[in-house]
Amino acid sequence: MQAWNKIRRMPAAEIRKMQDDLVYKMVNEELAVRHPYYRALFKEANINPAEIKGVSDLSKLPFTEKKDLLPPEGEPLHPKKFVLETPEESEDKGKKKGFALFGKKEAETECSDYRFQALYFTAGRTEKPIPVEYTHYDLDNVREAGLRTFDILGLTRDDTLINAFTFAPNVYFWQMFYSTIGIGSTALQTGGGKVLGMEKILKALDSMEAPVLVAAPGYVRFALQTLDHFGFSAANLERVVIGIDYAPMEAVEKLRKLMKSVGAKNDLVQRIYFISEAKSGWAECEPDFGYHTNPDHILVEIVDPESGVLLGEGEKGEVVITHLDTRGTVLMRYKTGDIATGGLTTEPCPNCKRTVPRIMGDIERKSLVYDLKGRDGAFQFNGNHLRKKMFTREDVLLWYVELNRSGSEDNLKIVVKGTSGADEAVLLKTLEQELQAEYKVPVTVESSTLDAVADKIGMEKQITEQTIFDNRNS
Numbered sequence: 001m002q003a004w005n006k007i008r009r010m011p012a013a014e015i016r017k018m019q020d021d022l023v024y025k026m027v028n029e030e031l032a033v034r035h036p037y038y039r040a041l042f043k044e045a046n047i048n049p050a051e052i053k054g055v056s057d058l059s060k061l062p063f064t065e066k067k068d069l070l071p072p073e074g075e076p077l078h079p080k081k082f083v084l085e086t087p088e089e090s091e092d093k094g095k096k097k098g099f100a101l102f103g104k105k106e107a108e109t110e111c112s113d114y115r116f117q118a119l120y121f122t123a124g125r126t127e128k129p130i131p132v133e134y135t136h137y138d139l140d141n142v143r144e145a146g147l148r149t150f151d152i153l154g155l156t157r158d159d160t161l162i163n164a165f166t167f168a169p170n171v172y173f174w175q176m177f178y179s180t181i182g183i184g185s186t187a188l189q190t191g192g193g194k195v196l197g198m199e200k201i202l203k204a205l206d207s208m209e210a211p212v213l214v215a216a217p218g219y220v221r222f223a224l225q226t227l228d229h230f231g232f233s234a235a236n237l238e239r240v241v242i243g244i245d246y247a248p249m250e251a252v253e254k255l256r257k258l259m260k261s262v263g264a265k266n267d268l269v270q271r272i273y274f275i276s277e278a279k280s281g282w283a284e285c286e287p288d289f290g291y292h293t294n295p296d297h298i299l300v301e302i303v304d305p306e307s308g309v310l311l312g313e314g315e316k317g318e319v320v321i322t323h324l325d326t327r328g329t330v331l332m333r334y335k336t337g338d339i340a341t342g343g344l345t346t347e348p349c350p351n352c353k354r355t356v357p358r359i360m361g362d363i364e365r366k367s368l369v370y371d372l373k374g375r376d377g378a379f380q381f382n383g384n385h386l387r388k389k390m391f392t393r394e395d396v397l398l399w400y401v402e403l404n405r406s407g408s409e410d411n412l413k414i415v416v417k418g419t420s421g422a423d424e425a426v427l428l429k430t431l432e433q434e435l436q437a438e439y440k441v442p443v444t445v446e447s448s449t450l451d452a453v454a455d456k457i458g459m460e461k462q463i464t465e466q467t468i469f470d471n472r473n474s
């Protein structure tokens with residue numbers, strides 16, 4: 001990656017030209033030479049890498065999908081095919097050109113840039129987790145991407161921070177870790193609910209007088225709602241940074257309201273959008289201004305999720321990423337399965353004036369849209385929208401939904417734990433009526449205990465809670 005003070009102000013046309021150069025170099029100097037999967041693919045599909053001269057030629061390449069990375073039965077090492085081979089020392093010596101154009105990397109290919117150093121995994125909510133290899137080159141980039149998010153969020157070394165992202169081999173926790181180390185801020189790396197637990201995290205927030213809490217949205221919601229129960233104060237809390245999980249604007253508003261209700265000093269809520277396969281996360285300067293991407297690291301395209309056709313500025317579609325400056329695992333035109341409802345814009349940000357491309361709107365997961373069979377035919381159930389609805393309800397503390405099949409018809413069973421003070425009988429009745437009117441399959445709503453619901457959704461156990469369970473094929 002290059003100097004941020006240059007990239008963040010670079011005009012769109014210059015960004016495109018830089019990306020053209022990076023695409024050409026990645027395809028010709030890396031993938032065609034030492035990437036087992038793409039080298040073979042170019043051969044099989046009769047693609048001449050020299051013809052991939054820039055961004056607009058990428059459409060000549062097929063998409064890479066999650067299923068391409070998952071190891072087939074009996075081939076556990078399959079994901080290795082997506083990892084750049086380490087150049088031979090002799091090649092290293094013979095090669096004295098390369099990145100000189102870009103200033104930061106001096107002249108030659110460093111063998112050590114390619115040596116495997118860390119393995120992080122995708123979250124694997126709906127599929128098996130995919131291993132993504134990082135070299136020290138990539139870890140430097142994680143740190144740089146993290147520092148850029150802090151710049152965009154407006155965080156400085158004076159902001160004491162509680163990192164409550166779950167400790168795990170994933171980029172979410174580690175980018176946050178590297179950015180706090182990089183900027184030199186006081187931070188408690190709690191490891192999240194799984195490691196330290198809610199009570200200790202809230203205690204730390206209180207006793208360290210930390211103004212910043214970083215966690216998944218559902219975890220922040222639960223934390224603010226249980227603060228009173230544990231008897232801690234959030235009087236010094238000024239901002240919450242959410243990431244990892246679905247975080248529509250409605251969730252931002254809900255958290256702002258909760259911050260006010262617990263007497264926080266301020267009610268700033270900001271978002272980071274992480275893509276494990278992009279080896280980084282991107283921040284928003286203010287909610288709804290879009291995720292500010294790193295055009296010298298990852299190219300973002302928005303395509304029609306069905307036809308794969310490239311979409312224009314601001315059009316809703318699937319986020320597709322291409323690595324421009326990575327080592328270890330490298331992906332081209334990778335379909336993330338995430339839908340950006342506001343597409344991509346290359347206009348400068350009206351709020352902070354940075355010129356990097358921004359991903360707009362909500363990020364919905366394709367995998368949370370289910371085809372259900374109702375009495376009157378097929379019906380599409382968008383789990384993203386149910387999650388949004390449940391997140392914003394005042395009377396629901398925790399919940400989950402089961403998709404079940406009885407005979408040839410599907411039905412939804414929703415299990416809730418109400419907030420303290422909520423009339424549970426009223427909650428069950430109104431929720432059932434509301435959802436039944438919306439969904440064309442039978443809906444039942446039941447209540448359960450806090451422990452049972454928290455346990456089922458993995459609160460304090462998983463990276464983020466799982467609220468949708470499709471039982472129809474099990």
Ligand SMILES: [Zn+2]
Nearest residue numbers: 285349351352
């Ligand atoms: Zn901005």
